[in-house]
Amino acid sequence: MILKNIRVPLVGILAFCVITAAAATRTEEKKPPRHGIKQPHPMHTPSKEYILYKDWRQPVEARVEDLLKRMTLAEKIGQMTQIDRVNITSQIMKDYMIGSLLSGGGSVPKAHATPKDWVDMVNDFQKGSLQTRLGIPMLYSIDAVHGHNNVYKATIFPHNVGLGATRDPELVKRIGAATALETVATGIPYAFAPCIAVCRDPRWGRCYESYSEDHTIVQQMTDIIYGLQGQPPSNYPKEYPYMEKGKVLGCAKHFVGDGGTVNGINENNTIIDWNGLLNIHMPAYLDSIRKGVSTIMISYSSWNGVKMHANRDLIINYLKGALKFQGFVISDWQGIDRITSPPNANYTYSVEASVNAGIDMIMVPYDYKGFISNLTLLVNKQVVPMSRIDDAVRRILRVKFIMGLFEKPLYDYSLADKVGNQEHRELAREAVRKSLVLLKNGKQPNSPLIPLPKNTTRILVAGKHANDLGSQCGGWTIEWQGMSGNNLTKGMFKGTTILGAISSTVNPRTEIIYSENPSTELINNNKFDYAIVVVGEPPFAETNGDSLNLTIPEPGPSIIKNVCGSVKCVVVVVAGRPLVVEPFLQDMDALVAAWLPGSEGHGVTDVLFGDYGFTGKLARTWFKNVNQLPMNVGDQKYDPLFPFDFGLTTNPIPKDY
Template sequence: MTEIVPGLQGDIPSNSRKGIPYVDGKEKVVACAKHYVGDGGTTKGINANNTVTSKHELLSIHMPAYYNSIIKGVSTVMVSYSSWNGVKMHANRDLVTGFLKNTLRFRGFVISDMEGIDLMTSPSHANYTYSILAGVNAGIDMIMVPYNYTEFIDGLTMLVKNNFIPMTRIDDAVKRILRVKFTVGLFENPLADYSMAKYLGCQEHRELAREAVRKSLVLLKNGRLADEELIPLSRKASKILVAGTHADNIGNQCGGWTIQWQGQSGNITHGTTILAAIKNTVDPKTEVMFSENPDTGYIKSNNFSYAIVVVGEPPYAETDGDNLNLTIPDPGPSVITNVCGSVKCVVVLITGRPVVIQPYLAQIDALVAAWLPGTEGQGVADVLFGDYGFTGKLPRTWFKNVDQLPMNVGDLHYDPLFPFGYGLTTEPLKAN
């Protein structure tokens, strides 16, 4: 995953010192490694919750990506809202200054999350003077203050003047911020290069995104029996049903942080829905019928060759995505049951994570984890119909039920629905 750092900033020179931020010219941007550290291990997976683990586990499981990012010249690191063994990361001097800056020798700057220092108290912002003091002295160099920035400036100034925050701490923060700004060339070129705007949404980038969709899809089931494979689907079928809440919805395909913070359902930006992709791919004589939530009578009366069900989670980001049940929202389960109980079906799941699917698995002929394919739904059809083969593997264990969580490879009672690294493969019907 840390390969995104040179992708954003450029390849670091071979003679560069470890920990020094590097950005290769105006066509590159500053990368940020986040959220430091352990926010992927919070209790019950709740956003900004407490990560209860030993130091050995923290360093061996959660820290390696930061170490690799620093080697690759990452410019900034953002601190997590979460806590480690009850200590807020925004106030954790041992890990921010002691380990990140001194042990790993990170020389870029550390930034807070949005209102991250406010959330060190409960309720939020209950003692802002303490929050400034604890956050800055922990080693945070830049504070993200989205609204009342003058309150922060006044509070920080007071704390420095009264020697609660030493000038050496301020000097360290300023030096780090200036180092990154000089590296980027902000003083020579303070404004964005608008000539680069022409590349936003360009066809070359969409083709790359479409390729990423093809390669990230994971085929979890293909036929109720080994000799009854459904995928690749026939593009010359007489009549196909496409069903589900996510079949004709760009916003649902994209998830959160799309156009706006939480994302939004609907065709909110330019792209290709999975329904449109299917219509683009099948034979011109094939009839494609779409129903978001069909009943069994409709399905049985139409004599479909097979059905493609596309369901999943609504768009979400951060706390709005917290879910202790991890079930597919209605009407997703009934769509699966109605359709797959009446006709051969492939279910395509649009989710940001594994969800509960075991109760429906016996009815499903083929199952695809499509994650969040974004705007390029054509990449899904490319693989369903055999222009390309399935090659993706699960990047995490798929559970049977949430009572098993957390569950990881190596656990004493590791009993997944689909294990880490699982994924069926298919051969393309024609060379590409």
């Protein structure tokens, strides 16, 4: 049937449109928030006055310029200021128009804080920012360097020194994605990762934060940026910051040369010519920028005597000029304080030198009032030009617009169950088994000890590190320096120790005797089929980890001598770098570098007992003695105990072995 010449009154059409629009609005309101982020704050709802920077449909650069021209000097300097959450309130955020907050190592809402606790805290601070005149949302950041490592029950992945041994950029990308998801679940959109230092001397206390002594491996591992931020489409502008919804901002650090200081001393001087800096320490920054990294952190160290936090040639002229980096540059924790010696000898000069050098966001965790007043004075006196302030704020706003922070500044609890979930723990376990390097397997050719048999009568497990989740994870775990032991009341997380993994892997009828430091009587009075000795370093971070001798702390060496002299033994070294093992090597039947494996001890037993084969390769040269250091692959004098890229392989064995 054909209907024609039907007339509908205009008022009826209008009524139909209104009803349809209302229904569509109600349908839209029922949709759940995406990516664990709440819907737009009321400040973003349409108003009679059109404000360009609040219109998400406008180009990013147009929004940046519109907002920038509306800002006062106080509002601009507020955007350049980043402070720690300690003793900060939403009212302070409003009064000082602070642009960014962070949680330093151990700076948490409360002990055993849940994802909900984190979200509530971040949202409370954010509400203070949204109540300012222009309603510019603040950016919350955290050191999520091997998982969301400040957070109770989060997944703790191996530190970078182990990930470099995997030679697996795709694995690292997946770790970045898992870390981003757990970080977003707590309401935090910015992670200070990855560290792309090229550690050239293992005496450096941050060497475990480096993927390798070889820049080509570090370059490959910058794929973690794709996991953290998402991967820009092929037509995306080069050198432009990028972040997908539901991801986090990344931060390539520490620019530049932090892994090359004299004698590996933290925050020291890197002495190298321009070509050396370009060829060793700079390449990973080029890769990071090309992959869309949004922020870059400046190093505490100096280059040929010039503090990096005051190095205008490298920050403004090279990083922002030659490399065309369009994201923002951030200082390290109280980094500008170190410009003078002693620190803060002339704080006004430190503010002047750092901002004029090109640093856009200044991490002043405590004395934000002093920073703000000093920078205000310097601008008013024209010591720091307004053009430099505008460049800094323009970059910060650009990143905030790109990440969608203006549209969805508040988070909800919808992703809380992603923190420490089983899928991420399985990924961490995979990373552990791929990172382990088998350095020795048998005292005689064709007499391997590994894979270890599961069906046996009695085994000895020795060494504190076998039953120490904190030492297994290392620094930057719950606390800045990390913590030893398994005491959950101190805020530790869930995970599996190596001892626990051994117990659940061997045959239930196998007797396991564990001793931190077994006596001669214990060894002689029991017939052990073999022993697993787990020794290594205590947790540490940064300067506290600097070491000129790199020896295994006692009683580790004594345990090796006592046990391996009497029982077939495999020694597992849990440490953030190669240590002195040559004096004990002849006593060992097998030697495994486990690095700092994180929360999943089962990854160690997966390869020890042959469920998977050893595949890891050294991304660091293993020296004979510290007098050889620094010694890196390609050096003219190269005489290592185990060379770069060394690693024995094994094949998986049948399950019933």
